[in-house]
Amino acid sequence: MIEIKDLTKIFILGGEKIIAVDNISLSIPDGSFLIIMGPSGSGKSTLMQIIGGLQTPDKGRVIVNGIDISKLNDRELSGFRNKNIGFIFQNFNLQQSYTALENVEMPLIFSGIPEKERKKRAENLLCEFGMDKRLNHRPAQMSGGEMQRVAIARALVNNSSILLADEPTGNVDRENSIKIINSLREINIRFKVTVIIVTHDYIFKEYADNVINLSNGRINAEKNLYDKKI
């Protein structure tokens, strides 16, 4: 369960005060498939980064699985990200010089998991995603879909309960966008993880449990399907 209460984030850019997130309150139940939409500069990425513990709010609280992450220090927050959050970045951000297995292993290194167990867990997950023949391939030797599967495996390898995807279909055509959304939905159902996607792409709307539309850092209540469902 993610609870957001009176969340505000302000940036000062060139002396100008920009309210990226403006007093947002929101509850996201476990296992939901949530889409955050909105035009550029609406604060959707900032909101996702705060939920993922990459940024700290100026005001308000974010409670994830009972932990108020706005009160955590760097070490605790890093531990929180490592154990609870899986990020899927635009273009996947895989380490080009590492193999698929090494990329998936990476979060486990920062958990201090022994090498043997690390490899086993990463290998099992990659095999589940049908990547058993690509374990030792580098990203440059993989297709877009394969890279996506590696990125998802990396996000899930530490049994994260929340998957955050920032513009996962940013540079992808419609056909591939549908494939990505399908696979994320499948992950959401199969692994019972909360999936939060930040996107411009309206195609996601059809697949989402809930959609939040942000505008100028505020939730556009009319399009807040999630609230309606609740």
Added chain:
Amino acid sequence: MIKRSDLFILALKKLKIRKLRVFFTLVISALGIIIISAGIGLIKGVVNQDILDYFPLPPPDTVIIKGYNLPEKEFGEKPDINKTEDSLIEHYITDEHLKIIKNHKYYKDIIKPVTSYSSLVIDSLLSWSYFASDFCGYPDTFIRHYAGKNYEKYITNANLIPVIINENLVQSIYYPDSNTIEKITDYSKFLGKKVNIIAGDIIKNELYFAIYTRDTSGFFTRIPIDENGWKESTKWIIDRYRYKYDMNILNQTLNLKGVIIGSIPMNSGNIIPLEILKKCGDWIRTRNRLAALNDNALDDLYSYTWAYNEMSNYEVLTEKNKALEYCEYLKKFKITADCREKMKEEKFKRIKDQLKLVKIILYSVSGIVLFFSGMFIWGTIGRVVNDSRREIGVFRAIGATKIDILKIYLTEAGILGMLSSVLGIMFGQLIAFSLSKFILYYLNKEGAEKLPESLYGIDYYGLLILFFASIAISLLAGFQPALKASKLDPVIALKTE
């Protein structure tokens, strides 16, 4: 929190990605360390030399004064006139100082020349030495005179007899408890390989071909050895000292194969080369002939009585006031009891000071070189951090703490420092070794009379300092970019193109 072993592997992996840059960093950093390491090796090699071989002792006509009631440390000190004969002490002075001593009004009272040997005043000054060497046969001064700069080597302790089985040194005998095979090995190094052991009294021109040894009760026993007697002598020695020998050796046929050219004068503790002994013997025989012209000449110059009588001439500082005044006088000229030793020490000190200066210069250059190495590592790590901003962002997003990031880049710097240090030290030592060989080869070709075995030495302490200093500098150099990496905002880092 990342584990230490993973940290190391991760840092290595990251370095492996930037092979070319890492290679250049290593080469440049190692170059500096090579220079320092080679310098350390050569300096150590020079320090290792027996410097006296190249910088001779004070002039060979340095004399020794020995006598009672002279103050123990300095002439200038108050003499302890209550001291017994047992407090006999030695004073080493140079010719120059001797002149000063002679100029003093009390000189004749203090150092009475032996009237019967009036033509040999200087010799009389040596009488103590002569007495001391009565059993040995030769005054230290003359051995030094004839042996010249090799003197130090010739007075090597020789209270031992090498037992060689099939040309392998087995054990030394004489003072079996105190001598070791290493000492014998030293002899063989400078005395050559094939010889007889010759013992005897060179002054009397009698070479007995005997080994003088001391039995368990402390008495001297002469073991006659002739050309056919080696086997018997060997047996005697082994019977005598069988408790010292390994049973395996006992069961073998032993052959004594002497390796020493020279003589072991009785009780001298010295192995003295034959040629030098003969010269000493000639000199002493001449001196004796001159002495014999005098009515009071003693018949037996080697008798204890004679030596004791002569010695008595030096019990001179019996008048307290004179002694004190004399000491004051000597003090003005800074004549100290051990001034000859001091001269040697000062010479050593000068050489060491010069080497110290060379070391300081080397260390200063090293400092500059290490500084530039550090700068290069700083640049490399800085560049690596800049190139991997996105990677840092991903690491932070998947759970790396700021400290983890700092550690990763510090480890990279440390690995660079360690590798360059190891490579630099290894190549530096190799270069120093080769340079030493080359210089000696060149000097040998140029006809140098005497050359050391090597100009290269391993200064473990210096190399250890260099190793750790290099790593420390690398860590220091890597700290700023590593800190910068750790402070990167993950959101901004992830946006890096």
